[in-house]
Each structure stands twice: as structure tokens, then as C-alpha cells.
Amino acid sequence: MSWWVAHAERALSEDVPAPPDAVRDFYADLDNIGLVHPLIVSVRATSRTQTPGGYLQSYRVVDRVPLGPFSIRITYRARLRVFADGDVLTEADQSPGVRLRGRVSFTPIEGGTRITERIRIAAPRPLAAITTREAVKAHAAMLAGIRRHFEPA
Numbered sequence: 001m002s003w004w005v006a007h008a009e010r011a012l013s014e015d016v017p018a019p020p021d022a023v024r025d026f027y028a029d030l031d032n033i034g035l036v037h038p039l040i041v042s043v044r045a046t047s048r049t050q051t052p053g054g055y056l057q058s059y060r061v062v063d064r065v066p067l068g069p070f071s072i073r074i075t076y077r078a079r080l081r082v083f084a085d086g087d088v089l090t091e092a093d094q095s096p097g098v099r100l101r102g103r104v105s106f107t108p109i110e111g112g113t114r115i116t117e118r119i120r121i122a123a124p125r126p127l128a129a130i131t132t133r134e135a136v137k138a139h140a141a142m143l144a145g146i147r148r149h150f151e152p153a
Contacts, residue, residue, distance in 0.1 A: 005097065006128035010136050013116040014143035018150035020106040023113040026146065027104060028082045030059045036145025039063040039138045041073065054083035061092070066134065090119075098123045098131055112150070115143060 016023050026032050034043040041062040049056045059078045064071045074094055081089040090102035099122040107114045117139055123131040 004124055005122050006125045008121045008128070008132045009119070010121070010132070011116060011118045012136065012140050012143055013114055014140075014147050015109060015112060015114050016147045016150050017112040017152070020108050020113045023115055023146065023150065024088065024106045026149065027106075027115065028057075028080060028088055030057070030061070030078060030080060032149075033142065034061075036149060037138060037142040038145075039065060039134075046077075051081070054081065056081050063094075067130075096124060096127075098127065100135060115146060117143065 030043050030045070034040045041064050043062075044060045045057065046060050047058045057080045059080075061076055061078045063074050063076070065074050076092060076094040078093075079091045081091075086105075088104045090100070090104065092098075092100040094100075100119055102117055102119040104115065104117045107116065119135065119139060121128075121132050121135055
């Protein structure tokens, strides 16, 4: 481990009024996540590889990242490892040296699903605090957006 890179871990959850399989299927399609993630500007699938027990889906994502009163566009690669059932593993690699790794679970609860996202964030120290703050804020908003997507109209 380098002193130059800071690490943080966070867990976020949201209760969604839908069955686990429906919530998991929605989450596993990054085109859907683009609808509820507040920073995503665009998503383009770049490859899909079958793996033992599931698949690995890669995307090119463009985010609009806030920096004070301004925002900048950042293009990065994201990957989802989706198994036949169970957790979904996520990866996002951004420049300069920002890495997000996640494990997302879909637990049945009374009235729906508890979606829990455990994220590990690595970022250069000068960017670590803002990267962690904005990632947590955006992912909490994303989970709330998933809940709203499944709420009755």
C-alpha cells in the first residue's frame, strides 16, 4: 500500500418494495442505473463475457462530477460481475487513480428487498475526502432512486 492512496469503506442500504429478483435484474443493467444515479450522463455497453455461473459486463460511463460551483465530465470504465444468483460485484476505475469496488446484496424482507451496497474507495490523498463524500452521496441517491422506481405510482 502506498501512502499516496487513501482508502475508505462504506455500506449503504435501501428498502425497495419489489421482489429481490426484480431489484437485482434492474440493478444489474447499468442502463437502468443511468436513470437513477445522479452523476451519470451516459452509459455505453462495451463488452459482455460469459463466465462460469454468470457474466461480466463492461461499460463506458460518462459522469458529471461536481467541483464546487462547477462540474467536470469524467469518462471511465465500469464492470459488473453478475452471477446466476446472489450478490453483484462492481468495479469503476476513474482517472486519476480513483477505484471503487462494490458488493451489492439483495435480501428479501417483508414487503420487498433490502438492497445493500458495500463500497471500497481508493483515491489519491488530495482527492480522497471529496471522492468519498461524493461517491457516498451519489450512491445513496441511486439506491433511493431504485426504491422510487419500484414504488407504486
